[in-house]
Amino acid sequence: MRQDEITEIVERAAKLVTEQYVFPDLAERIAAHLGDRLRDGRYADVTDPAALATLVTGDLQSVNGDSHLRLKHHVAALPERDEDPDEGYWAREAAATMGGIARVQRLAGNVGLLDIRPCLFPPQIAGDAMMAAMRLLGGTDALLLDLRGNRGGSPDMVALVCGWFFAEPAHLHTMYDRAGNAHQFWSAAYLPVPPYEADKPVHVLTSAQTVSGGEELAYDLQQLGRATVVGERTGGGAHPCVGHRVHPHLELTVPVLRPVNPVTGTNWEGCGVIPDVEVSAGAAQDMAYRRVLEALLAADPQRPTADEARAALATLP
Template sequence: MRQDETTEIIERAAKLVAERYVLPDVAERIAAHLGDRLRDGRYADAPEPAALAALVTEDLQSVNGDLHLRLRHHPTPLVERDDDPIEARLTPLARTTMGGVARVERLAGNVGLLEIRPYLFPPQLAGDAVTAALRLLVGTDALLLDLRGNRGGSPDMVALVCGWFFAEPVHLHTMHDRSGDTRQFWSAAYVAGPRYDADQPVYVLTGAETFSGGEELAYDLQQLGRATVMGERTRGGAHPCEGFPAHPHLELTVPVARPVNPLTGTNWEGCGVTPDVEVAADDARDLAYRKALEILLDSDPERPTADEARAALAALS
């Protein structure tokens, strides 16, 4: 890459961080750090955009470890438009991944399984698909919500999903932006079908790759006492971001707000969601399935699905 081109990219990134990053004092430090690295010649030998993206991302995250703050490389050129590049990228991805509904299944013993990946897409892109999956599962007696491969998504979709698990709207978090403006997020007051009964156990499966919106869904259900989280500690990214084009192949993602949970007074930024039951991500589904079957059989040994539940338990042993 030409030196003048690289300089322009770094200076634009520093300016955007200084103006938009959610924590103003940290923003100044990050922007100054990028300027120092530029003057030190840190980026002079970056041969192409992908290499520059890796170097800049390392420097952006070195100040406070915010994993949402990065210079992202795109192999194909970014579409020239005024919209947020993140939204532009998610629209075709939602269409080709069934709105993130990777798997919906009734397991033996009448235990439901819903796997949402790669993202919790915004409701306008995937609300119908996720609602259809939840409506199929509402008749199950326990639910495994698999977020091990979920890399983030929309707080509005989190609110929609949470609406299925609470009889009345509950306060999930308050989003604070840099200017001091706030927006409260509540679980959806209306869902298109019967809600999941409060007596039906819910297990959320997490892994080391669970990130951002996937972490929020796990955190919200855990803190509100509606689900047991099983698996590995998550990555620890709570700050929602916006995308800004910095080059035909480079997108700067800048965290612009921070959620505050009304119960904990904080969030999962930098620390991740700690599971209630820590287990290797690969083992989380079987362990949660076993726990669900045991609870269901203990509560009603003569339930109509008892025989298949016992057979499933034996197969898991």
């Protein structure tokens, strides 16, 4: 890469951060830091876009560790102007992944398993698939909600899924922009399926790869007292962002909003969702399954599926 090209990329990145980053005071510091690094020659020996992306991302995140603030390298060339994926793109992705419903299963002991990945698609695209999964799982006595492979998605789908777990609308978070304008998100007030009864245990499975919208779903259910989170601390990306093409193979992503949870007064940015039961991602399902089987048997040792549950417990590590 030519030095004048690198200078143009870094200076444009600093300008976009200054103009758009959700925290204006931090935006000034981050932009100034980029300028200092450019003048100090940090990027002088960069020869390819991927290497520049790594260096600039490190400098962007060095002030406050915002994982959504980054310079991303793309192997394929980006469109010549900033474009958000259209509904057709999401529809194609949803069609190829069953609307994000990776697995719906009844485990022994009448425990349901719902695996949502790779992401939470918008309700207008994948709402029917989600409703079908909920309808199938409605008769289970406990649920494992697997988000270990979930990389984010639509806050409206998060609100829809949360609507299944609450009899009344619940305030999930308030989204603020850099000017302080606020927009509240509530769980869906109505779904065309019966709610998942409040006395049925729900365990959410997480991994370090669970990010963004997947983290929000886990965080919302945990903080509102509806679910136990089992697994690994999540990735820690809470701030929705917009992307800007600053080079044919480089995209600057700038967080422009921040959610505030009504219970904690904050969010999971940087720290991730902290599990109630911390185990490796690979062990999370067995751990959660054991916990719900033991809880079900303790509540009613003579339940119709008790023998099935005891047999399943005997196989778990």
